[in-house]
Amino acid sequence: MNDLKLTSMLQGHFSAKGLEISVNQLEDGLIQFKDDVNIVAAYIAKPEHYTARNAFLNLMLKAASRINEYNQTYLVAPKLYGPMLDVKQLSTTGMGLILYDEREVYEAYPARFFQRTSQNQPSGLNEVNAHLTAEIQRLRDEVEWLKKDLVNLRVELEKLRERRIVEKAVEPLNPIESQTYGDTLPSFFKDNPWITVLSNRGADLT
Amino acid sequence: MKRTLAGLRAREIPVRVLRLVLDLEDLFNPPLMLEDYVGRFKSDPAPPRFRVVEVEVLTCPEDGEPITVSECGKCPKFFRRFEDKVLCKSFMALCH
Numbered sequence: 314m315n316d317l318k319l320t321s322m323l324q325g326h327f328s329a330k331g332l333e334i335s336v337n338q339l340e341d342g343l344i345q346f347k348d349d350v351n352i353v354a355a356y357i358a359k360p361e362h363y364t365a366r367n368a369f370l371n372l373m374l375k376a377a378s379r380i381n382e383y384n385q386t387y388l389v390a391p392k393l394y395g396p397m398l399d400v401k402q403l404s405t406t407g408m409g410l411i412l413y414d415e416r417e418v419y420e421a422y423p424a425r426f427f428q429r430t431s432q433n434q435p436s437g438l439n440e441v442n443a444h445l446t447a448e449i450q451r452l453r454d455e456v457e458w459l460k461k462d463l464v465n466l467r468v469e470l471e472k473l474r475e476r477r478i479v480e481k482a483v484e485p486l487n488p489i490e491s492q493t494y495g496d497t498l499p500s501f502f503k504d505n506p507w508i509t510v511l512s513n514r515g516a517d518l519t
Numbered sequence: 520m521k522r523t524l525a526g527l528r529a530r531e532i533p534v535r536v537l538r539l540v541l542d543l544e545d546l547f548n549p550p551l552m553l554e555d556y557v558g559r560f561k562s563d564p565a566p567p568r569f570r571v572v573e574v575e576v577l578t579c580p581e582d583g584e585p586i587t588v589s590e591c592g593k594c595p596k597f598f599r600r601f602e603d604k605v606l607c608k609s610f611m612a613l614c615h
Contacts, residue, residue: 391592392592392597393592393593394592395591395592395597395599395600396588396589396590396591396592396597396600396605397588397589397592397600398600399600399601399602400599400600400601401601401602410599412599416595419598421598421599422599422601
């Protein structure tokens with residue numbers, strides 16, 4: 314079967330599901346079908362994939378690695394090779410199997426439906442991510458500054474506490490009570506308020 | 520065993536895997552089943568003289584003949600293979 318016939322048969326198969334062909338890279342073994350929302354990939358296994366060593370395995374790995382880029386992924390193989398393909402291996406990856414021969418194309422195993430990576434993420438996700446990262450960094454810096462301020466305040470508070478303790482430890486001096494002096498002192502000592510003031514001088518310096 | 524598959528009647532045909540030991544040096548030596556070889560010689564078949572090949576066979580539900588699994592790909596009633604079972608479409612008979 315030539316590529317053109319295979320493409321048209323696949324197109325007929327998927328158009329019944331409302332999908333139109335969007336990308337035709339049959340030389341690379343990939344045809345994409347899409348509707349308004351969904352994209353379906355069909356990886357074509359050609360006869361050379363069975364004759365070349367590991368080529369078929371490589372095709373399967375390639376399809377499995379890009380499975381999140383499409384809503385559904387199918388492996389398309391000739392019906393002649395259908396009995397050798399255990400669909401349980403495909404079911405573990407979520408891929409479906411389409412078999413074809415000269416007369417028909419049919420879905421031997423349905424593909425699991427995936428949410429595409431681009432569907433999971435909004436279009437401006439990178440911008441949102443960058444904004445959130447910058448905001449988190451700004452908050453971290455702010456927290457660091459606040460921590461430093463808190464440490465400084467604690468140090469200041471400790472110093473203040475120590476000073477208060479020292480001040481409490483120093484007992485206040487009792488004012489010298491007025492003394493009565495004898496009549497031997499001169500008359501200007503009598504009822505002089507400066508006597509008390511001057512008698513406390515010197516005690517402040519200690 | 521019959522089952523319904525997407526509106527079709529399908530039959531599950533079990534696949535049997537035969538492991539045969541071939542003697543590459545003595546072609547007249549009949550191929551033995553691997554279990555028989557191990558039971559008789561008390562050892563695994565050693566290459567390069569002996570090779571083990573796996574042949575998957577099943578009974579065709581159409582004619583009851585033993586066939587290899589790869590031959591199923593040529594049959595229009597073949598649908599798919601799942602593990603060690605082959606699903607074949609079975610069309611409803613129009614009249615008996």
